[in-house]
Amino acid sequence: MFPEFVDTRPLRRAVDDALNWVVANWGGAFEAAARPLLGLLNAIQFALLATPWWVIIALVTLAAWLATRQWKLPAIVFAALIFLGVMDLWEDAMITTALMIAATLTAIVVSIPVGVWMSRSLRVRQVITPILDLMQTLPSFVYLIPTVMIFGPGKIPALLATIVYAAPPLVRLTDLGLRSVDPAVIEASRAFGANPGQRLLGVQIPLALPTILAGINQTTMMALAMVVIASMIGAGGLGYQVLQGIGRLEVSRGLFAGLGIVVLAIIFDRVTQSFGKQLQARIGLQEVRI
Amino acid sequence: MKHFWKGTLAAAIIGFAAASMPVQAADETVCGTDRSIDIAEMSWPSAAALARIHAFILENGYGCDVEVVSGDTVPTSSSMLSRGSPAIAPELWTSSIEKQWTEAINEGKVVKLSDAITDGTLEGWFIPRYVQEAHPDLKSVAGVIAHPELFPDPEDPTKGRLYSCPPGWACEISTSALFEAYDMAEAGWNLFSPGSGGALDASIARAFLRNEPILFYYWGPTSILGKYDAVPLDMGPVDAEIYACNTNPDCDQPARKTAYPSSPAIVGAAAWVPEEAPVVADYFAKVGLTNDEISALLVYGDENKADAAATAENFLRERKDVWTTWVPDDVAAKVEASLG
Numbered sequence: 248m249f250p251e252f253v254d255t256r257p258l259r260r261a262v263d264d265a266l267n268w269v270v271a272n273w274g275g276a277f278e279a280a281a282r283p284l285l286g287l288l289n290a291i292q293f294a295l296l297a298t299p300w301w302v303i304i305a306l307v308t309l310a311a312w313l314a315t316r317q318w319k320l321p322a323i324v325f326a327a328l329i330f331l332g333v334m335d336l337w338e339d340a341m342i343t344t345a346l347m348i349a350a351t352l353t354a355i356v357v358s359i360p361v362g363v364w365m366s367r368s369l370r371v372r373q374v375i376t377p378i379l380d381l382m383q384t385l386p387s388f389v390y391l392i393p394t395v396m397i398f399g400p401g402k403i404p405a406l407l408a409t410i411v412y413a414a415p416p417l418v419r420l421t422d423l424g425l426r427s428v429d430p431a432v433i434e435a436s437r438a439f440g441a442n443p444g445q446r447l448l449g450v451q452i453p454l455a456l457p458t459i460l461a462g463i464n465q466t467t468m469m470a471l472a473m474v475v476i477a478s479m480i481g482a483g484g485l486g487y488q489v490l491q492g493i494g495r496l497e498v499s500r501g502l503f504a505g506l507g508i509v510v511l512a513i514i515f516d517r518v519t520q521s522f523g524k525q526l527q528a529r530i531g532l533q534e535v536r537i
Numbered sequence: 538m539k540h541f542w543k544g545t546l547a548a549a550i551i552g553f554a555a556a557s558m559p560v561q562a563a564d565e566t567v568c569g570t571d572r573s574i575d576i577a578e579m580s581w582p583s584a585a586a587l588a589r590i591h592a593f594i595l596e597n598g599y600g601c602d603v604e605v606v607s608g609d610t611v612p613t614s615s616s617m618l619s620r621g622s623p624a625i626a627p628e629l630w631t632s633s634i635e636k637q638w639t640e641a642i643n644e645g646k647v648v649k650l651s652d653a654i655t656d657g658t659l660e661g662w663f664i665p666r667y668v669q670e671a672h673p674d675l676k677s678v679a680g681v682i683a684h685p686e687l688f689p690d691p692e693d694p695t696k697g698r699l700y701s702c703p704p705g706w707a708c709e710i711s712t713s714a715l716f717e718a719y720d721m722a723e724a725g726w727n728l729f730s731p732g733s734g735g736a737l738d739a740s741i742a743r744a745f746l747r748n749e750p751i752l753f754y755y756w757g758p759t760s761i762l763g764k765y766d767a768v769p770l771d772m773g774p775v776d777a778e779i780y781a782c783n784t785n786p787d788c789d790q791p792a793r794k795t796a797y798p799s800s801p802a803i804v805g806a807a808a809w810v811p812e813e814a815p816v817v818a819d820y821f822a823k824v825g826l827t828n829d830e831i832s833a834l835l836v837y838g839d840e841n842k843a844d845a846a847a848t849a850e851n852f853l854r855e856r857k858d859v860w861t862t863w864v865p866d867d868v869a870a871k872v873e874a875s876l877g
Contacts, residue, residue: 275747395739487704487732494703494709
């Protein structure tokens, strides 16, 4: 066994004491700072729960049709939503969707600027990449329990944990998308006298948009993957049903709620992907026109 | 690891020496068997520490050949029933395995040597002592339910919040039933599920660190109850029948009020132990601890980041007044000598 060079207990105790100190002195401040996020989540959840189910089914099916202009995807989406309703999972599915949408929106607001920053500086990239690796690989419970202590249990730590896990792919893909824009195009825009702001917003981001959209798609999927973990700290929703099913050995309950998560994932994945493809096609046309 | 090998070696030599000598009848200070005594170290901290304490005393005090094996309620008890090994389970909660356990006792496969927790296990609803001191009328569940405004739900501040049990645990069903029986939703309360044991602990720790009010379900002996000064609420008398109905999803009567029954935690042993090693069985007949003693033990482990073995050693050093009453004087002297 590895010889013991130093006694690590004082270090561990110091970390624990520091956390306790933060909780005792700053817990209220942190909770208040996270209130806007909670407000966003609660507003989305309220809107989803207040809207009649048939309106939601109609809107999402319509979105699927607009994205593909074919009958196949709308039919799948319609069947999937009916499944959620029939299996008595509607309310839980809406709670989960609200968490996912709130996490994705926050992730977009944070990740795209970070991705842009990374694409413009090698040094920033060197610093941020290991942080992203850490966010994606650190076992969630390691930071979940301290987050619960700092922010109080419930939706806030669940939302934060989901964002931490779901944001990295969007940052990476934004960076990648911006870097892979053809240098000749940038050169041309520079020759036409575009300033850096115009180059970014008018040339780079539109050309990188398919990649960025793939990033957003990944973020929604990752957010859904965190649903069960988020329920372990009091977020409710479909993940909670899964936990109850596992805990009581009610395989059926766990299975149906798990399938509910899959159904949500399929809906969001297919619809956003189809929109992405449509957009890509449109940008391709524009390029031809130029 | 080194220490462990030395111990086993010493025990083996002593065991060999004892076996080669003529059998000494009724000597209370030697192990009396050369069969290896395997003690189950359960996955939760109190049982793990108890296993280590008993292993240390049996090994160093009585010179038994002791082995600590890891276990959990169901696998350990079923292995005891079928194979007589592990020999000893120092903290076995029999309520979840009641049927098999009673049958096995009747068939003479296992025995109960004593109660591991002498004053019974604790389960119920708790509030911090500082809240009760500020509001002396908060003694019973009914008293607390009348004041939801004292325990506000951060996500819905007009209501009170009761921290329930993690999903899937038996206590989740019983706590939800009581929430219903007390009409707490009508009285302005939300039943909050923390989602997991870790999250429940973290919520309690947060409230105590910040001196905030909290109403929560918990059970003892645990390091949480040892570390934080929480008072149990008076839940009235226990009615086993109501409790059984409340926790049975198939029972169609409406939920009614009852306290949580205390579940027995015993020292269980395979039947060969009292037959072949009466000294060991006699030792275990005296080893019960109270809730407070076990909680204090766990707090030491928690605060010093000590593992079960280190926690046990500290107990043996600090609580001589307790464990020396379990053993004859010269055994106690031998244990103390090996503590160093």
